Amino acid sequence: MTRLEDVIRFYNAVSNLEQKLGGKRILRNCHGRVDWPKRGVYFFFEEGEIRKHSGIGQRVVRVGTHAIKKKSNTKNTERTLWDRLIEHRGYLKGQFPGGGDHRASVFRKHVGFAILNRDKIICDTWDKDSISTKYKTSEYEIEKKVSKHIKIMPFLWVEVDDDPGPDSMRKYIEKNSIALLSNYERTQIDPPSENWLGQYSKNEKIRKSGFWNDEHTDEKYDQNFLMIFDKFVSQM
Numbered sequence: 001m002t003r004l005e006d007v008i009r010f011y012n013a014v015s016n017l018e019q020k021l022g023g024k025r026i027l028r029n030c031h032g033r034v035d036w037p038k039r040g041v042y043f044f045f046e047e048g049e050i051r052k053h054s055g056i057g058q059r060v061v062r063v064g065t066h067a068i069k070k071k072s073n074t075k076n077t078e079r080t081l082w083d084r085l086i087e088h089r090g091y092l093k094g095q096f097p098g099g100g101d102h103r104a105s106v107f108r109k110h111v112g113f114a115i116l117n118r119d120k121i122i123c124d125t126w127d128k129d130s131i132s133t134k135y136k137t138s139e140y141e142i143e144k145k146v147s148k149h150i151k152i153m154p155f156l157w158v159e160v161d162d163d164p165g166p167d168s169m170r171k172y173i174e175k176n177s178i179a180l181l182s183n184y185e186r187t188q189i190d191p192p193s194e195n196w197l198g199q200y201s202k203n204e205k206i207r208k209s210g211f212w213n214d215e216h217t218d219e220k221y222d223q224n225f226l227m228i229f230d231k232f233v234s235q236m
Contacts, residue, residue: 001223007054007189009226013233014043015062017156022155027089037159041065041173044212045154046197053188058154059190061198062107062212063177070163076120078164081157090147096136099143103131110201110212112146113153115147118200130208145218149197158232171227172222179221 001009016022024045044062051059066084088107090100102108109126116123123134123142136143160170183191186204192198192210201207209217 003180003187004053006221006223006226010177010180010229011051011054011057011183013230014156015057016230017158017233019235020233021156022110024156026087026140026152026154028151030085030089032082032177036080036085037157037161038080039065039067039161039170040157040159041177042155042157043177046059046090046101048193052190053189059154059192059210060177060181061192061196061210063174063181064107064213065160065168065174065235067164068168072167085155086148087168090143090150096140098147099136099140100147101131101136102139102146107212107215108143108146108150109148110203110206110214112142113202114197114206115142115145115149115184116203118197125175137169139236158229159236160232164181169232170227173225173232175216175219176221176225177229178211178213178216179219180210180225182209182211182213182217184217187216196202 016158042064043060045058046061049059049061051057058156064084066081067078085107088099090108091097098109102112112126116126121142123139125139126142128135183189185208196210198206198210198212203214205217206212207212211217
């Protein structure tokens with residue numbers, strides 16, 4: 001089968017997933033009282049990012065999961081799917097309400113870099129590892145812009161409740177979904193729009209792949225993952 005046919009198969013599974021969940025969600029309207037699965041893979045979409053070759057609807061712009069590595073210290077509690085989504089959403093309360101921590105979310109970091117470049121804002125600390133209060137204060141306005149952008153992005157999730165480790169099925173689905181959909185240095189299928197925020201990224205893989213991911217965008221995908229993805233969707 002061609003890559004386009006595989007992309008169509010992928011989105012057919014995504015459509016089934018959306019029906020099973022009763023529609024896409026947005027983080028602005030979500031809370032922890034929802035019966036979130038402990039573990040899973042999530043798929044973000046974005047306003048204005050439309051599929052042009054594989055059918056009708058929005059294209060996936062970010063795929064992710066969580067808690068892939070086993071904890072060596074049993075006192076460290078494994079992050080759940082909702083914990084990871086909170087890191088992407090940002091803070092609702094506290095010292096920096098409406099902000100967030102892009103050092104805990106590479107998704108936020110990528111979006112922030114694109115906003116800085118688009119709006120011609122200088123922030124010398126955005127790529128530094130420090131998490132001092134001084135940095136958080138100076139970065140607060142950018143973090144709020146990032147939260148505003150991510151909180152309205154529609155998303156879906158599929159439950160995949162396997163243990164962390166090198167053979168994680170969640171990682172397998174994440175990796176191959178990105179590798180399949182990425183347009184990095186290959187025939188363009190459902191490319192990003194001219195107005196996509198990611199076009200302002202300084203990261204070549206983000207710009208050319210059309211994804212808010214850079215890992216796995218230049219890798220080959222295993223066609224067998226589509227059957228496995230279908231299986232997990234059917235179990236929802």
